[in-house]
Amino acid sequence: MHDPAPIDRGWPALYLDHNATTQPAPAVIEAMAACLGEGWANPSSTHAPGRAARERLEVARARVAHLVDAADLREVVFTSGGTEAIHAAILGAWRARRELARDTILASSVEHAATRSALEAARREGARIVLAPVDAQARVQREAVLERIDERTVLVSLIHANNEVGTLLDLGDLGQRCRAAGVLLHLDAVQAVGRLPFSVRALQADLVSLSAHKLHGPKGVGALWVRRGAQWEPATAGSQESGRRGGTENLPGIVGFGVAAQLARAWLQAEGWKDLAAVRDAFEARLLELVPDVVIHARSVPRLPNTSSVRLPGLDAELLLAYLDSQGVHLSAGSACHATARAPSPVLAAMQLGGAAGMETVRVSFGRGQDRADACRAAEALAQASLDLGRPVPSSVIPGR
Ligand code: PLP
Numbered sequence: 001m002h003d004p005a006p007i008d009r010g011w012p013a014l015y016l017d018h019n020a021t022t023q024p025a026p027a028v029i030e031a032m033a034a035c036l037g038e039g040w041a042n043p044s045s046t047h048a049p050g051r052a053a054r055e056r057l058e059v060a061r062a063r064v065a066h067l068v069d070a071a072d073l074r075e076v077v078f079t080s081g082g083t084e085a086i087h088a089a090i091l092g093a094w095r096a097r098r099e100l101a102r103d104t105i106l107a108s109s110v111e112h113a114a115t116r117s118a119l120e121a122a123r124r125e126g127a128r129i130v131l132a133p134v135d136a137q138a139r140v141q142r143e144a145v146l147e148r149i150d151e152r153t154v155l156v157s158l159i160h161a162n163n164e165v166g167t168l169l170d171l172g173d174l175g176q177r178c179r180a181a182g183v184l185l186h187l188d189a190v191q192a193v194g195r196l197p198f199s200v201r202a203l204q205a206d207l208v209s210l211s212a213h214k215l216h217g218p219k220g221v222g223a224l225w226v227r228r229g230a231q232w233e234p235a236t237a238g239s240q241e242s243g244r245r246g247g248t249e250n251l252p253g254i255v256g257f258g259v260a261a262q263l264a265r266a267w268l269q270a271e272g273w274k275d276l277a278a279v280r281d282a283f284e285a286r287l288l289e290l291v292p293d294v295v296i297h298a299r300s301v302p303r304l305p306n307t308s309s310v311r312l313p314g315l316d317a318e319l320l321l322a323y324l325d326s327q328g329v330h331l332s333a334g335s336a337c338h339a340t341a342r343a344p345s346p347v348l349a350a351m352q353l354g355g356a357a358g359m360e361t362v363r364v365s366f367g368r369g370q371d372r373a374d375a376c377r378a379a380e381a382l383a384q385a386s387l388d389l390g391r392p393v394p395s396s397v398i399p400g401r
Pocket of ligand 1: 191
């Protein structure tokens with residue numbers, strides 16, 4: 001999992017940005033290459049090569065369906081990634097269900113940019129968008145969502161695992177409550193699936209968005225899980241994907257996604273996520289030892305096992321990231337989508353970290369294959385950077401004193 005680029009300063013290069021993307025697994029690359037080389041026919045063709053391509057497509061569909069515990073393989077619709085899946089979910093639910101009296105989509109104030117732009121598109125089509133607040137740990141308040149559901153609500157769309165701080169959605173009985181109220185429930189599970197056990201059936205959702213590149217699959221491919229019977233309409237017309245997403249399928253990408261899903265399922269069955277959480281916890285423990293005034297956001301609430309959102313008070317995140325990057329330690333501030341913006345991300349702002357705190361927060365996200373040695377190196381790299389960049393720290397914590 002290490003970045004192969006050489007570095008010039010003491011510790012081996014360290015990739016700590018798995019929430020932005022993950023390295024495709026070797027088996028994924030192999031399967032994609034084989035598909036490009038031999039299995040390149042159009043899965044919609046009825047001749048033998050086309051039928052073989054269709055078979056590859058359906059094997060991948062089954063693998064993705066198993067990963068999310070879908071009741072029926074046909075519920076999985078392949079897309080060009082998480083962003084398209086989210087747009088298809090939100091706009092598809094809105095267009096299928098909008099009525100004069102039902103005009104509201106409910107989401108939270110910590111949604112990913114993909115959801116925010118889909119909500120904006122729905123707003124331009126007449127939807128009323130209502131956002132439920134979160135607490136200082138980025139926890140969407142279930143009661144706040146429930147009390148906003150009324151007879152005007154078409155859809156509830158929530159992020160299942162926050163990409164910036166890792167906070168997990170505590171769904172409770174929200175799925176049943178939405179169903180009872182005649183409201184569709186969409187979950188953006190892009191960061192959660194492949195990192196934690198995940199069952200669309202247990203969650204009682206109607207629509208779930210997935211992305212391959214967060215689970216060691218390729219970029220540019222994802223899926224929307226649509227519960228059989230859900231009142232939803234496709235955003236792209238065409239006969240492919242059983243009429244639910246037009247356009248010739250990205251077969252090599254989908255095949256890679258299928259292999260990645262299979263690997264993720266085996267990893268989850270072996271409870272790999274517990275090991276990953278131990279790596280992340282070792283990082284945080286070591287960092288606290290070296291830099292006692294470090295602030296770790298959302299540490300006390302259920303989080304993704306790989307994610308740590310940390311603030312070194314007094315040290316600008318952009319400066320820290322650039323410095324670490326030059327040392328071969330690669331991470332990001334908040335969402336990758338905000339990596340070039342000079343304002344705290346909307347997620348940090350919603351957590352009341354809109355001022356200096358937001359500008360001093362970085363995201364460390366570990367990945368499968370990393371170990372406690374990587375965790376210690378990561379903590380030591382941050383502590384050393386804090387010293388090198390002149391952050392005022394208590395002298396007792398300066399390593400070596
Ligand atoms: N949703 C979340 C929570 C994400 O973290 C991301 C990617 O960063 C997306 C959606 C978008 O997925 P994709 O990059 O596949 O379009």
